[in-house]
Amino acid sequence: MIKVTTEISRLARGGRAVGRHTDGRVLFVAGGVPGDTVEAEVTLESERFLEAKVTKVLKASPHRVAPPCPHFETCGGCPWQNVSYSEQIAQKKSILKDTLVRGKAVTKDEGELFQEFIESPKEFRYRSRVTLQKRTNGQGTEIGYSRRESNEFVAIDDCLLAREELIPFAREVSTSSATKVRDRFQVAIDDNGKLSVGGAFTQVNFEQNQKLQSLVSDLISSHVRSRPEIVHWHFLDLYCGNxxxxxxxxxxxREEMPDKVMEATGVEQTEESILDARKNPRAQQCRFYAEDVEEWLVRQKSGPSGQVTKKGLPLDGVILLDPPRVGCTKGVMMKIARRKPSYIVYVSCDPATQARDLARMRETFSQMKVRYDVESIIGLDLFPQTDHIESVVTFRRKAN
Ligand SMILES: C[S@@+](CC[C@H](N)C(=O)[O-])C[C@H]1O[C@@H](n2cnc3c(N)ncnc32)[C@H](O)[C@@H]1O
Structure with a gap:
């Protein structure tokens, strides 16, 4: 086994820390903390980079903390539990900015607009939904996770990210003859404390979800307020969930600007979520479609932007998109650009696919010779202790 010594300079997507080998190659180090000097064992070597695992901390960074979870070493689900929370935020901020600029979603100057990364009020016990596995052997049934980047089963006693009620409930249902759960199953708790097995997508961090809701509402309402000449708005929420x-x-x-008319359309492929949305008493003047976003967009003639209502009043559109981690297809981004909404809010849980999608959208804008400004870039920590990054980027159409 080759052992190397390196200083850790930063954290990277994928959950590892970054150092440098003496020959100049990048060294991705599992278990490193920015500011550490570590001895690490090389686990993979390629022409351009090496992967390694910390074997000894030679000089501990001031950002290094003791990971509270006993499964930290084996599970791998929270790779940054050994990094102080303030440093996790600083690193996520820098990864997000770098990914958007390098992916040509925003220019270097536009990247400077990025100031705010909203911290989670809870650093642990924030998850209201977890996916677990069960294994039965001679000793009985155990629950656990798949070790990160492998299929290896890791039995757990508890998970410090999960709300307190979830793991005891998962243990109970995993052995219950009344509730038959599969080998891989989900457990969730709703805002009323009701526990359930399975279910469609819901945001997992209640407190941060409220902040996300306020943030997106504030951004869109400020935009609507800034255009007093437009009374009629159409709000299109793509990947709308429930x-x-x-x-x-x-x-x-509607509350702050009762003189405005805002109709809304939501598109989401999971039927269960759309049924939930339609049942919601707040759903007046909203249409919800259970359909693939691209297929839905293909069926539409054009967006409302630049059109007039039956009474001849100008109409404009706002598009919000919040796709899953894989992001959107090229077709979706082109269709969004062609609708020329006056405001676009892209909420993402993966900066890499967000950067790719926004770069494609901007390419379509430039072919169409329409101009948009990046208005804001905001990070939000929905998943403390992990390398997941949530971000919100907004674009505003410029008057031609
Ligand atoms: C990140 S979630 C966002 C949901 C919602 N905006 C929220 O805040 O709860 C992404 C959603 O996109 C849906 N989805 C994934 N691929 C889709 C597609 N091709 N067309 C429509 N919806 C899709 C998923 O079912 C999921 O509900």
């Missing part, structure tokens, strides 16, 4: 962001947005606009 209307988690649709309702707070239209409510804020």
């Amino acid at each position: 209307g988690n962001l649709t309702f707070p947005v239209i409510e804020k606009v």
